Amino acid sequence: MHMKLSNYFLPVLKENPKDAQIASHRLMLRAGMIQQSSAGIYSWLPLGLKVLSKIEQIVREEQDKAGALEIKMPTIQPAEIWQESGRYDDYGLEMLRVKDRHDRDMLYGPTNEEQVTDICRTHIRSYRSLPLNLYHIQWKFRDEVRPRFGVMRGREFLMKDAYSFDNSAEAARVAYNKMFVCYLKTFARMELTAIPMEADTGPIGGDMSHEFIILADTGESGVYFHKDWMNKNLVADIDYDADLEPVIKKFTELYARTDEKHEPDNCPIDVSELIQKRGIEVGHIFYFGTKYSHAMGASVSGADGKPVDLHMGSYGIGVSRLVGGIIEASHDEKGIIWPESVAPFTVAIVNLKPGHGTADALSKKLYDAAIMNGHDCLYDDSSESAGAKLATMDLIGIPWQLVLGPRGLEKNIVELKHRKSGKTIEITAELAYSFISSKGSLTLPETA
């Protein structure tokens, strides 16, 4: 959605907020994306919400393509279903418990296995209705002892959670593989290198649990992986109907583990090939079998007419965490460097001197062209000083910036800056017009 800066709400900060220790938190506050409400709980301001929504939409599109069906489950859940699964007492203080006016025990959902199992046990009666994968994108709450790192470790957070239902472990593996591939595609669209790492499977065991980790110096967990990961192409152009086992093998054969799974003494690869870095978990997929279906009586009739407990898997992506994660992976001393797919605006028109006839006219012409051609465009028509405008554009990380003012326009010159490469080129007003009039993604024009 296009926007004139004079009509926008973009409360940027020149100084660093003292509470923000890491880059993403600091930059999100400075760029006017979020405002802290209380520890680990944030309001999302227009710019931040725009990014959050774009990430959410990419996640949604990829889930849909993988055959998952979107639902929406409540944030407030009844205690009963958690008592059924046995987790009401197990979960501890991380679960925010509340009572309604009738003194019934309720809770703000930290996750939704019980809720989705309840849906399926009600409506799925036959193995012929399977496989099924239901997902939702919803706010969750975990009363973390120590929230930190801004939205990366908040108490309230937006998650995508998918839940698969099958009538056997073998069938569940197919569902698992689809989500594995779906995650590769999802993170690739955000220009992230998310390495699937073996994760703890808990009491279920087996090899069906992976955490998707992006590398960042400020990551919360230490990770160990084979050096060949650094050059591996994680973009997966794969048909979901194909046999995915070879694909999964290809992406899991190289060593990659988080520090809790890595045993230096038993590491299968040589130290010379091992890289140690820090990472941020942005996704987690795992198979947990019949844990909840059994406890909650969610079974279907099998082909032989006998009941069989549903085999379930769950697949999470931290949507709000990704906003911080992407910034951690992509920023410099001036501010955020958004990948175009999630940038709040893909292109900005910076009018250095509003009120100047030629500058106003060209800005308007470029802005209209951007709108006509479907570009998410921010038009800076404010009366800030030139330096402040340019600093703000870099801070909020606009990928393409068209800068124009009286000085350049005397020679018919507009400046085009590419935030990611740092390249700035001078182009004619006409070339600027054709640049912003192009369909699809913007590319650096060939200069004559």
Add this chain to the structure above:
RNA sequence: CGGAGCGUAGCGCAGCCUGGUAGCGCACUACACUGGGGGUGUAGGGGUCGCAGGUUCAAAUCCUGCCGUUCCGACCA
């Protein structure tokens, strides 16, 4: 939950030790000059000093309790 900080204007801070008219920078308002990397000047507005007790003639300052928040650790998507 263990350990350590910090709460003074929207933001960042000084003042507290040694009690006596609440300050600075940024931001904000008005005007002027400016305008190619957070510009300059002039004139303004804005604070029950986190809350509650206590000591004192007098508390931002000293004492006690509480609350909030941040960092390190343990824990976690």
